[in-house]
Amino acid sequence: MSKALPSLGFAGIGLMGLPMCQRLLAAGYPLTVWNRSPDKCASLLAAGARLASNPAELCRSSDMVVLCLADTAVVREVVFGAQGIAQGGRSGQLLIDCSSLEATATREMAAELAARCGMAWLDAPVSGGVAGAQAGSLAIMVGGEAADLQRARPVLQVLGQRVTHMGGVGAGQVTKTCNQMIVACNALVIAEVVALAERSGVDASLLADALAGGFADSKPLQILAPQMAKRQFEPVRWHVRTLLKDLDGAVKLSREHGAATPVSGLAAQLMRLHGGQGYLEKDPATLVELYRSEE
Numbered sequence: 001m002s003k004a005l006p007s008l009g010f011a012g013i014g015l016m017g018l019p020m021c022q023r024l025l026a027a028g029y030p031l032t033v034w035n036r037s038p039d040k041c042a043s044l045l046a047a048g049a050r051l052a053s054n055p056a057e058l059c060r061s062s063d064m065v066v067l068c069l070a071d072t073a074v075v076r077e078v079v080f081g082a083q084g085i086a087q088g089g090r091s092g093q094l095l096i097d098c099s100s101l102e103a104t105a106t107r108e109m110a111a112e113l114a115a116r117c118g119m120a121w122l123d124a125p126v127s128g129g130v131a132g133a134q135a136g137s138l139a140i141m142v143g144g145e146a147a148d149l150q151r152a153r154p155v156l157q158v159l160g161q162r163v164t165h166m167g168g169v170g171a172g173q174v175t176k177t178c179n180q181m182i183v184a185c186n187a188l189v190i191a192e193v194v195a196l197a198e199r200s201g202v203d204a205s206l207l208a209d210a211l212a213g214g215f216a217d218s219k220p221l222q223i224l225a226p227q228m229a230k231r232q233f234e235p236v237r238w239h240v241r242t243l244l245k246d247l248d249g250a251v252k253l254s255r256e257h258g259a260a261t262p263v264s265g266l267a268a269q270l271m272r273l274h275g276g277q278g279y280l281e282k283d284p285a286t287l288v289e290l291y292r293s294e295e
Helices: 017-026 038-046 055-060 072-080 103-117 129-135 146-159 171-199 204-211 219-230 240-256 262-279 284-292
Strands: 008-011 031-034 064-067 094-097 120-123 138-143 160-167
Touching (some): 008 017, 008 055, 017 031, 017 038, 017 129, 017 146, 031 038, 031 055, 064 072, 064 146, 072 103, 103 120, 103 240, 120 146, 129 138, 138 146, 138 171, 146 160, 160 171, 171 204, 171 219, 171 240, 204 219, 240 262, 240 284, 262 284
Parallel strands (some): 008 031, 008 064, 064 094, 094 120, 138 160
16 A cells, blocks of 8 residues: 655745646645635645645644745744744644745744744755746755655655755755856846847847857746847746845845855846836846846
């Protein structure tokens, strides 16, 4: 007789959370979901998920709870707020946080959750975007105890094609910060490149193909350059505000450890300028408009 799969709770049914939940359901996991806007859970309920009325109830009905939330403040509220996870947690349960948060805050929250209810914490931020979430090809960088990761690995392998243990709690978030520094700075340079090509009379829609396989090639180049050249900004697959939040987090982390991150600091300023022009909820492909607006 095959061993029963652990019951899962999932909080945060957004651009990434929805396809992640769809994969978990398809893999046969008993799934309970919660979202601040319950209507976003409709398709999951139709596919067999159960809806929890609050995070505490979500936790009580689950062996493991997965979070995919916007930022540190939201995670703190969902975990420690009224009817939060900490109120429903118990020793032996595992929280798997796939959000992108501040590493220092992650360590503090993990310690507080363990002290309150004995629940263990893995920070397991992901990279690969909505397409990666849909395909189960995310890169997942994990911080926490090795034994906790061993329990969570079968769940994470449904979501990603690579699961890497980076160290203790918080190490996954540090790694994701490094990832986002590269992605955000790359996106801004790609925007400069597309705008420069256009002004120079070169067909910018050919750039991605022309540079494929060379040292300048990257997934952001292959995704963003064609979108920028074609002014294809819909549907929104990720948000400018997310990159800005992560760049600000990178600068904060560098200050905490006395490291120099001047390029990421400048990128944060440019991202904030773009967001301030009404693009915070838009796709990062719109970054090219920073340079087209000067025409």
